[in-house]
Amino acid sequence: MRNMTVIDRSRSGQTADVPGGSEPSVAPAASSKEHKFQARKVAVYYGTKRALNHIDLDIGKGEVTALIGPSGCGKSTFIRCLNRMNDPIANCRVEGQILLDGMDVNAREVDPVELRARVGMVFQKPNPFPKSIWENVAYGPRIHGLSSTKVELDEIVTLSLQRAALWDEVKDRLQESGTSLSGGQQQRLCIARALAVDPEVILMDEPCSALDPIATAKIEELIDELSGNYTIVIVTHSMQQAARVSDMTAFFHLGDLVETGPTDNIFTTPRDERTEGYITGRFG
């Protein structure tokens, strides 16, 4: 499989030129660590318009991977492929292969419902259910049958809220509506809600773009604490955020994956001039 991919890459001509150049530096690292996701030749079309162009990207287990790039570059489209959130979009078509622990997530026998229980998601705009805080967190475990009693459910809710660093702020008002919280608290509630179903991966699609700097700092701190236990993929517009929270960074531009590597390398010694242009603020 790996060999085939390499051959495919070399065959794909000009577009493979730049990622091809990074091949030697990525490949040894790939063999030394475990990969949670392996994306191979992923292309996404909205109707006839191509949004993603043969993306090959490995996402390390227990790492925080940041996807950066200017608006419309396809990073959100890519992250939504990882838990098949593009499925309900009528004219969206995904090609290529995305392996989660070696299993093709787009295979016919994969149930997207089960996939999303393993790969949780936090969205750009905090979107708690218009129900109580307790109900927000308990909903996932309940529909997945993770607990049989109210006591167990209470434990899960408490633990999830603690992990999301929200417990101290809401422990006295679990029956209040989730929508009554502040924006930053709502986003942490959404993270708690994702954690409650015990996922392996958490996808975050610009989780801080609707938040003020203080709330952003709390979320980033939280991402730091969660890394290691969870594989985290985060889409962000803020390069400082990517630099602060991620282990690996992938730079997208106009549907292409331009460059990927350890975050420190990307920000200090970018190989591609587009990456350099973006991170130094010349465009984007």
Place this chain on the structure above:
Amino acid sequence: MSAAPNPVVHATRARVAASLVRRHRNEQIFHGLGLGAIVLSLLALASLITDVVGKGYSAFTQTHIALIVTLDPAVIDPDGTRDPAALLRADFQTPVRDALRARFPDVTSNAERRQLYALISPSAPYILAAQVADDPSLLGRTLELDLLAGDEVDTLVKGSISRDVPEDQRRITDRQIGWVDALTAAGEVSTPFNWAFFTGGDSRDPESAGILGAAVGSALTLAVALVLSFPLAVAAAVYLEEFAPDNRWTYVIEVNINNLAAVPSIIFGLLGLAVFLNFFGLPRSAPLVGGLVLALMTLPVIIIAARGAIAAVPPSIREAAMGIGSSPVQVVFHHVVPLALPGILTGTIIGMARALGETAPLLMIGMVAFIVDVPHSVTDAATVLPVQIFLWADSSERAFVERTAAATLVLLAFLLIMNATAVYLRRRFEVRY
């Protein structure tokens, strides 16, 4: 430092100022138009209510005449069985007429007697029969009873008949007016609250016609319509909004549902006649069939309202539910439908209110029949409030005018209750997000 005024900026300011005058004037015109429209509609509503209440309030009282009636067992129950069923069919007309003749002994000619007898409603003996069947011990006694007056007497007492009209142009004679005046002077005419209007079915005699039969008919018909149309419409709306593939067939179905909402209601009546009555052989005049027809008519209304309400649920809620692994059905029934429920209920009540006021399709399936009994089940023959109004408005007796207006008031009260329910339910299920 003081710069000379920039001529370009100056010209711009002048144009903005000129346009501001125009915009403020437009604003005032629209303000006035809007206010005028509201005042006009309030005036229309006020005149409607005033007219209906003014015509209808007198139907809530009913004239009775006190007479001394001798319940002679030899006339009423010659066999002496005291059987209630037999008593109901017994001759109570004779004692009532005897009582009238005893009150006005100077009446001798047959023509005059007929006029005298018309003072009391033809329904009065039946009401008396029901009283005696309830309590056979009344037999053999002489009682002062308040007997239901005839419709012309009732109308005269309520002042709806002018005494200035020449005798040959009114249905009550000078002689009868004289008797009524004599009875009034003696304090033997009373106008108590008309309970019979709310507890009885229809009647050929306006003085004993009641609204209960039509009200129960309306309630049964609407219940059938609601039970059938609400789940079907919600299911259809959920499917079209959340599950249907976006293709030509879905489009055709959508267009046809929208067209169905605009089909004249009498067409649905014809459909009911052809399909439910003639093909399936369901009972004529029954609330079951009326409900089926009204359900068909209401379906597109609820579907359109429900689709709007479902589409208005923010996509972020669907994504949130999907993102933690809700199945599509869980997304819909745990999140989307509960949030859309206030809108769905509003649409349902609007559809039901329209169905409540519907007359034309029900004429086609025979709910226009004259039905005296209050219906007890959805297969009993019945009529509904708007059809009852239509029937009474079509009757020639003067006394039906006030009953038509009173029935309209009852219909309006029904509508008011339904709208209040809609407001309550909307408040109850409304969720802020």
